[in-house]
Amino acid sequence: MKMETFETKNVAEDGTVKDGGAVITTGAIRRSHPDGGCGTGNCSCSPGHWVSIIEPRTEDGIVKATKIHFESREEMEEYLKDFYTK
Numbered sequence: 001m002k003m004e005t006f007e008t009k010n011v012a013e014d015g016t017v018k019d020g021g022a023v024i025t026t027g028a029i030r031r032s033h034p035d036g037g038c039g040t041g042n043c044s045c046s047p048g049h050w051v052s053i054i055e056p057r058t059e060d061g062i063v064k065a066t067k068i069h070f071e072s073r074e075e076m077e078e079y080l081k082d083f084y085t086k
Contacts, residue, residue, distance in 0.1 A: 001075065007064040011057050023063045027056035031080075034073065049076045 010018035015025045030052045033039030038046045049070040057063050070076040 001071070001079065002069045003066060004069070005064070005066045007062050009062050011061045011063050013057070015057075023057075024054050025057035025063060028052075028054045030054070031076070036073070049073050051076065051080065 008017055008023050011023055011025060012018070013025065015022045017023060032046065032049045032051075036048050037043065049072060051068045051070075052065055053067075054063065054065045068079075070079065
C-alpha cells in the first residue's frame with residue numbers, strides 16, 4: 001500500500017481548473033473499478049486498485065486529495081472491510 005496527498009489550485013466553483021481540466025468540488029470518496037483503473041474502456045489515467053479521498057473546495061480555490069494505491073483488489077478490500085458493506 002502506498003499513500004500520496006496532493007492538491008489542485010486555482011479551482012473555480014464549478015470545478016474547472018485555471019490551467020485546464022476539472023475536479024470534484026463537493027468532496028467525495030472514490031475507489032477503483034473491480035478490474036482496476038477508472039473503469040472507462042482502455043483509459044489508463046488511474047491504473048491498478050486505489051481509493052481517493054477528495055476534500056471539498058476551499059474558499060481559496062484549493063481541492064486537496066489523498067490517494068491510496070494497493071497491490072491488489074484483495075489488499076484493498078481487506079484494508080476497507082471495516083469501512084463498507086459488500
